Amino acid sequence: MRKTTFSLIALAALALVETAQAYPVRMTAVHQRASSGTLSTLKWSGCTTYTSATGCINPANNNLSNMGLTASTAVWDWNPTTGVLSMTGMFNAASTIGSSGSAVASAVIGDKVTDLIINTGTQTTTAATYQCLEGNFLAGVGANGCLNLDLGADGVLNSSVVYNVGGNANCVQRTIGGDDSSTSNVRTLMNTAGGGGCDAGDGAFNLWTIEQDGTGDASGDLVISNGSIVNSGASWLIFTRAPDAVDDAADAIATVPKSISVMANDLAFTDPVTVAIGTAPTKGTATVVGSPGAPGSISISYTGNSGATGTDTFTYTATDANGSDTATVTITLLDVGANPDTGTTTRNKGITINVGANDTGFTAGNVTVTQVGSCDQGGSFTPGAVGPVASASINYTPATTAPGSASYTEVCTYQITDGVLTDTATVTVTVNNNVPVANAGGITISTANANPSSTSGTVNVGSIAGNSLGDTPATVTAGAGSKGNTSVAGNVITYTPSATFFSGTDTFSYTITDSDPGTPDSASGTITVTIANVAPSLANTTVTATSGSASAPKALTITAGNGAVSQHTLAVTTQATNGNCAVSGTSVTYTSSAGYVGADSCVITVTDGDGSTGTGTVSVTVNAAPPSGGGGTTANLLPGGGGSLDAWALSLLASGLWLRRRRAG
Helix, strand or coil: CCCCCCCCCHHHHHHCCCCCCCCCEEEEEEEEEEECCEEEEEEEECCCCCCCCECCCCCCCCCHHHHHCCCCCCCEECCCCEEEEEEEEEEEEEECCCCCCCCCCCEEEEEEEEEEEEECCCCCHHHCCEEECCCCCCHHHEEEEECCCCCCCCCCCCCEEECCHHHHHCEEEEEECCCCECCCCCCCCEECCCCEEECEEEEEECEEEEEEEECCCCCCEEEEEECCCCCCCCCCEEECCCCCCCCCCEECCCCCCCCEEEHHCCCCCCCEEEEEECCCEEEEEEEEEEEEHHHHHCCCEEEEECCCCCEEEEEEEECCCCEEEEEEEEEEEECCCCCEEEEEEEECEEEEEECCCCCCCCCCCEEEEECCCCCCCCEEECCCECCCHCCEEEECCCEEEEEEEECCEEEEEEEEECCCCEEEEEEEEEECCCCCCCCEEEEEEECCCCHHCCCCEEEECCCCCCCCCCCCCCCECCCCCEEEEEEEEECCEEEEECCCCCCCEEEEEEEEEECCCCCCEEEEEEEEEEEECCCEEECCCEEECCCCEEEEEECCCCCEEEHHHHHHHHEECCCCCCCEEEECCEEEEEEEECCCEEEEEEEEECCCCCCEEEEEEEEHHHHHHCCCCCCCCCCCCCCCCCCCCCHHHHHHHHHHHHHHHHHCC
């Protein structure tokens, strides 16, 4: 009977979670590693090209369309604070035999999901709907991948399946019919134990490990997986920051053109970019300059109408080869004189605030800035140097506060004069205190067939769900575990087990200390290291020996458990009945008892580094020793055997001698 199981990666279509920390991401690759360790790239629909070098499918491939694969409508979103990757719409993907760019490539299996959420913090996956898609390839080899069935002698699928039972995307019911037989659990959304009318299932979406996250500043990729991507059976998705237009704000004076570099704070756009005005301003005009072109060379020129005051807004849309996004620009139309200013800093950290850039009408020459009264929360400022109004500034210092203090705002008043025009305005400073949060995290390491000291695992404490680095840049430190050592690079802690830590758990503490001057804020948490217990096994084997002699050494086939093979021991735990089994290195030798011919056996136990055991049976065939001239074998001895003359032979010899003497007489 053929046993066919599959671990094709499923692509998450996840329900959008709207939070201030979330931002759009774009899928760039989907990988999986077979049980043999071979890396492969899956193909998904909805891409703009379908060459073999991409993950896109050929829409002309009827094998894919017939299995229900349609163009995806997925819109992805990532929230690093909650650890939730989400998507609205529908996403489906499939594997093929042959190039995805071919119109005739055979389809294996795929997955289709709608509005599904992968929560890496709670390690759960939910969806509005889920369905496994069966291709045309496996039926040809008598198997069904979605249901994990052998189709039996008739090669026909006689079974059925119902997905989304009771509106639960994690509930699947499989009914096996005819001569079909199960080779594994039915394919489901995530691993399920079954019960309550749902079958046990092997999950396609157990993707809860954050391998890396460089999307915060759009400098790197987001990689989520079902474990370490170097392990056999690993599956992972790769995303990059999607084009993200960020809202802008600028000050302007009526009738004076204001150039706004709207792309300066936009993320993940690539050259060339096209910018277009969406909703036009109501109190002036907005014109795009330098489009299409490189993001840094594009600006929008805004000119307020004569007499316009207050605020004005307009929108723009930026588009590149990877997509588009829209942002809003808010214009503050300034009055002549000093205008209010704002600034933002963190606890105990001073900043310089340009207060003159939005002040108008100071044309007589250099300006002087002075403080008026006191700041209302105990802070203070010193004026910058006398100079042009555009560079007039103050150096603000907040009052010293203790770690853990709440964020607050402070208002100061300044006066500016050029000797002709004098005016006052306020400066509102927001003093934030982002306190570090250090929650518990985990590292999983495998020591199967490996010396523990040659393995390691990592955790990025900045990516642990609910963690905060406080006021950055932060410093991360880690203590040692009782069974291993740690090292830190940036926010990443690496744990290396000791040579004798084969399986079980260890813990170590870590601390996040932020960059607040004076006494910084800090928080400590615990990381739990888990090494799964993997039992060793020993294959049964056979040995042939000659009666009374030792066999040739027979190599034993060992499947290592925890630890390298050199850290395993072998011992005879059930000795042979008619001989002796002896282990040397990874081989066994059998010596039979003298004169014994027939079958015999012994049991050998392999013990790995943590004491787990496995046994194997050595089956022995003992053959008779070959003849050796006059040695008394059954071929050359008189009755009595054994190479000696028994009483019967001696009497016969004596009779012969008596007859000879009588004739001689």
